[in-house]
Amino acid sequence: MSKKKGKGPTLFINQSFSGTPSDTNMQEIFKSRLETEPKAEEIESPVKEMRKPVPSESGDSNQTDRMHSGFNRVKPFKEMNVQERLDYLINFPKVLPPVPCVFYTADEKFLGTLRAADDHQITIETANQLSETIPINQLKNIVMIGIKR
Template identity: 30%
Template structure:
């Protein structure tokens, strides 16, 4: 028989180099030891060990479930995971956290708002606020609190001193 000539494969490059195609050869013979075949044929089959798995059953009655679970032998305790260890530690201590609920800024009193604005971390930029008095509104950033007065740096750059009793409201400007 003649092998059919295959057409040329498509070019992969503009200037296709001539590649030498390898010859594929299949395995034509094999050998084995005759001793190993005879040994495996004469060997009796090994008995299979029963598994400790429970087949799936639908329980319709709780009494059947109790009797079924009593019959099953439980294997040795499984090793404890780290999560189980820490859960057990947390439950044994029964720590109580003294967390206070956080109020919204609008719900705070003026003293609480001032305290909140003074405790802003330095890594965070300060909140621009509007300090409302009876006759005027001052927009700026709270700098400090000194006794019964606060110092506010306005957006113009001037520092204003305001008495806390004169304040009616403080709003954060976004």
């Protein structure tokens, strides 16, 4: 058997280079105007006053603020107190795997993931698939370890 050796391309396109790229209209200068302090007329304008959202008396001012800001600023986990950390872990997105944490009490520390919580106690699943129930009033600190891969 003989092997056929491939040849190069069989189609050749002749292109003339009569025009050079310097003949095209290219952008040469770019100017940018920085926003400075607002003018005095803009600050005291009655139209601006009418556009401000008025918080309702039912306490919806927090919701109004969230609607106008594109993103909800979330406090870092390290800056939260114990109750805020519990609320964060309880409301952790279900599409993500549960985050392992260290739950500190006055006497012990428990390594595991939060499985259930109610008003008085939490249930933690430890690394060896055992469940531990801890009263919330005994919790001193919660430290997030991270997501295991």
